[in-house]
Amino acid sequence: EDQVTQSPEALRLQEGESSSLNCSYTVSGLRGLFWYRQDPGKGPEFLFTLYSAGEEKEKERLKATLTKKESFLHITAPKPEDSATYLCAVHNNTGKLIFGQGTTLQVKP
Amino acid sequence: EPEVTQTPSHQVTQMGQEVILRCVPISNHLYFYWYRQILGQKVEFLVSFYNNEISEKSEIFDDQFSVERPDGSNFTLKIRSTKLEDSAMYFCASSANVFGQFFGPGTRLTVL
Numbered sequence: 328e329d330q331v332t333q334s335p336e337a338l339r340l341q342e343g344e345s346s347s348l349n350c351s352y353t354v355s356g357l358r359g360l361f362w363y364r365q366d367p368g369k370g371p372e373f374l375f376t377l378y379s380a381g382e383e384k385e386k387e388r389l390k391a392t393l394t395k396k397e398s399f400l401h402i403t404a405p406k407p408e409d410s411a412t413y414l415c416a417v418h419n420n421t422g423k424l425i426f427g428q429g430t431t432l433q434v435k436p
Numbered sequence: 437e438p439e440v441t442q443t444p445s446h447q448v449t450q451m452g453q454e455v456i457l458r459c460v461p462i463s464n465h466l467y468f469y470w471y472r473q474i475l476g477q478k479v480e481f482l483v484s485f486y487n488n489e490i491s492e493k494s495e496i497f498d499d500q501f502s503v504e505r506p507d508g509s510n511f512t513l514k515i516r517s518t519k520l521e522d523s524a525m526y527f528c529a530s531s532a533n534v535f536g537q538f539f540g541p542g543t544r545l546t547v548l
Contacts, residue, residue, distance in 0.1 A: 359535050370440075370527050370539035371479065414479065422492050424471075424537060426479040 329354045329419050333427035340405055340434050348400040348413055348430045356420030360398050362391050363414040365429065371414055405434045438462045440540035442528050448546045449518055457513045457543045459528030468511045469529040469537060470503065472496070479527065485511065518547045 332351045340346055352360065359378050363371035375384040377393040384391045388409065390401040400413055412429040419425060441460045449455050461468050470482040483493045485503055502514045511530075515522055523546050529537040 361537075363539075368525075368542075368544075370541045373536065373538055376536055416479075418535060422484055423469075423481040423494070424479075425481070428478050 329417065329425050331415055331417055331425055331427035333413075333415050333430050335430060336428065337431045338433070340402075340432070342406055342434055342436050343404045345401070345403045345405070347402070348415075348432070350398040350400070350415030350427055351396060352398070352415075352417050352427075353396075354417045354419045354425065357417055358420060359418040360393055361416045361418065361424065362389075362398070362400055363416065365412045365414055367412075374413075402432070405432070407434045407436050410434045440528055440530055440538055442526075442540040442543050444543060445541065446544045446546070448548065451520060451547055452517050455515050455518055455545065457515075457526050457528075457545070459511045459513075459530075459540055460509055461511055461528065461530030462532075462538060463509070465530035465532050465538075467491075467531045467533070467537075468503075468505070469531075470513045471527045471529065471539075472524040473527065473542075474524045482513075515545075518545075520547050523547045 330353050334349045362374040365371045375391040380395045382393050388403050392399045410433050412431045414429045416424040416426045443458045468485040473479045483497045484491045500516045504512050525542040527542045528540045531537045
């Protein structure tokens, strides 16, 4: 069964304290791994797509990496405005996105 | 920047009533999706739609649900007889190809 597991469920950081979020997956025929940001009461906001092991993508303080079994979202020197829930999702060979439960990040000033 | 829009932002209905949730996907996109998120739970896939027909649906998407693209711009989700457990955020998404789905802001459905 296709599955996505994210850890930790919640993460509290001080402003400037770098860390990483983990996304482990099992999927039949990975056709892409996606990271989204979700603010309370809002829709997921697209961040990155990764397609193959070894691939990396960067956007401001965020960097996403992919291996054959997991992906990491590295946050460098986070700011309070980075506080949100970060969702990982995989695209399987039937065309649907399968989401993890998310990591809720809180960055304190 | 183009974006997916959804109306209404919040819908309150009585159990057993029909509701229609509306979405306007990004204009040059060809693939359309509905997802739902029950409070505190994962985002769950409901249905995908391409070339005027359903291409994939989940076990959640039973006979009470239907989707339609009535014109060139709107994409709708109808729930025929709402149940209490249908209360959730419903997200529409669209994509230009089978990857990179962009989500709307959601409709919060409350069934009383």
